[in-house]
Amino acid sequence: MNSSISRPNPIRYCAKCLEPSTRPGQNFDARGLCVPCALLADMKPADWDARRTELRGIVAWSRERARSGYDSIIGVSGGKDSTRLALFAREIGLTPLLVCCTYPPHQMTTRGAYNLSNLVSLGFDTITVNIAPGIYRDAQKKAFLEQGNWARPSELALYSSVVKIAIDWGIPLVCYGENPYLRLGTGIESRDGNAERLTTMHTLGGGDLTPYLSAGIARKQLHWYEYPTPDALARWAGRMIFLGYYMEDFHDLVNAKIAIEHGLRTRTGPHADPARTGSIYNFSALDDDFVIVNQYFKYLKLGFGLVSQDCSLRIRDSLMTREEALDLVRRYDGKCDEYYIRRFCAYLGISRADFDAAVERFRNPELWTKEGNGEWRLKHPPA
Numbered sequence: 001m002n003s004s005i006s007r008p009n010p011i012r013y014c015a016k017c018l019e020p021s022t023r024p025g026q027n028f029d030a031r032g033l034c035v036p037c038a039l040l041a042d043m044k045p046a047d048w049d050a051r052r053t054e055l056r057g058i059v060a061w062s063r064e065r066a067r068s069g070y071d072s073i074i075g076v077s078g079g080k081d082s083t084r085l086a087l088f089a090r091e092i093g094l095t096p097l098l099v100c101c102t103y104p105p106h107q108m109t110t111r112g113a114y115n116l117s118n119l120v121s122l123g124f125d126t127i128t129v130n131i132a133p134g135i136y137r138d139a140q141k142k143a144f145l146e147q148g149n150w151a152r153p154s155e156l157a158l159y160s161s162v163v164k165i166a167i168d169w170g171i172p173l174v175c176y177g178e179n180p181y182l183r184l185g186t187g188i189e190s191r192d193g194n195a196e197r198l199t200t201m202h203t204l205g206g207g208d209l210t211p212y213l214s215a216g217i218a219r220k221q222l223h224w225y226e227y228p229t230p231d232a233l234a235r236w237a238g239r240m241i242f243l244g245y246y247m248e249d250f251h252d253l254v255n256a257k258i259a260i261e262h263g264l265r266t267r268t269g270p271h272a273d274p275a276r277t278g279s280i281y282n283f284s285a286l287d288d289d290f291v292i293v294n295q296y297f298k299y300l301k302l303g304f305g306l307v308s309q310d311c312s313l314r315i316r317d318s319l320m321t322r323e324e325a326l327d328l329v330r331r332y333d334g335k336c337d338e339y340y341i342r343r344f345c346a347y348l349g350i351s352r353a354d355f356d357a358a359v360e361r362f363r364n365p366e367l368w369t370k371e372g373n374g375e376w377r378l379k380h381p382p383a
């Protein structure tokens with residue numbers, strides 16, 4: 001059967017988890033399984049001995065080539081995953097330099113500042129890249145109003161700053177966390193620990209600075225956003241890996257537990273209420289509240305939010321039934337409290353009317369319908 005012949009619904013869901021077809025790059029196979037569910041169903045048990053041997057080889061390779069004393073570099077936020085990665089890197093004999101490309105002070109939460117400082121206090125050399133807030137905010141505002149995604153420039157800076165510092169300091173190994181293709185089925189197709197294909201994403205289109213240059217921001221003001229050129233990368237001759245691929249228990253819940261044991265502070269009180277944050281976990285987005293707004297916009301554009309994504313992960317882990325997941329999705333997916341919207345508008349310097357206009361501009365009419373009472377609802381929610 002070829003599902004492309006007729007598409008009565010603009011959205012369909014994985015036969016196993018709640019992954020929707022609207023996620024960019026997502027594909028369903030003939031069994032109706034999304035990429036990560038299909039990979040899981042077909043995957044042979046991982047050969048952990050082989051992965052450990054491979055990792056030992058990478059560690060030895062990196063240590064031999066360390067010119068600055070650091071054999072590896074890890075982009076960190078101070079959250080659960082980066083704390084776990086830094087601790088693990090040290091356990092396996094690496095000497096990592098941590099790089100945190102932080103949010104501007106107006107955006108970063110005090111909890112986030114505390115967690116970054118906590119990570120440093122665990123004994124790591126850390127470089128913090130603070131980008132000039134004015135230009136940063138202009139770029140975020142432009143990305144929000146034109147693409148419904150304020151985080152685009154942040155992602156550019158996050159990836160680029162780490163690789164730039166690796167090149168400048170002669171650090172041979174860049175470590176990322178989990179392989180996004182295995183976890184979510186998106187990004188560059190990669191089924192192993194090699195993260196070098198991420199570069200393709202940034203050198204082709206994904207790292208395009210044209211929108212910001214055309215908005216009048218000078219190239220020299222975009223140093224940290226600009227991904228290194230292929231020539232610079234070739235001269236560096238370094239490696240990039242998904243360190244999480246080599247860790248038998250690299251998992252959200254385990255990472256959170258270990259990071260909390262090492263001092264991580266999670267969301268508390270109203271900031272941990274899923275009806276306000278659209279997240280079932282108190283360890284999501286610890287350093288920033290505007291991610292909640294971004295998830296809300298993803299919900300408007302693609303019909304799913306963070307609860308749906310997290311529940312799908314838990315279904316694959318066999319830690320949640322589909323029914324339990326559906327209940328959580330119905331109650332909390334896409335939720336974003338007024339408090340975060342007001343703070344976001346004040347930060348970007350836009351009016352509430354500007355924000356509401358963006359909501360209606362980015363709400364996908366194929367996915368949403370307006371009820372008689374004026375409330376919007378998804379036409380085809382997961383069932």
Ligand SMILES: [Zn+2]
Pocket residue numbers: 014015016017018019033034035036037038312
């Ligand atoms: Zn699935």
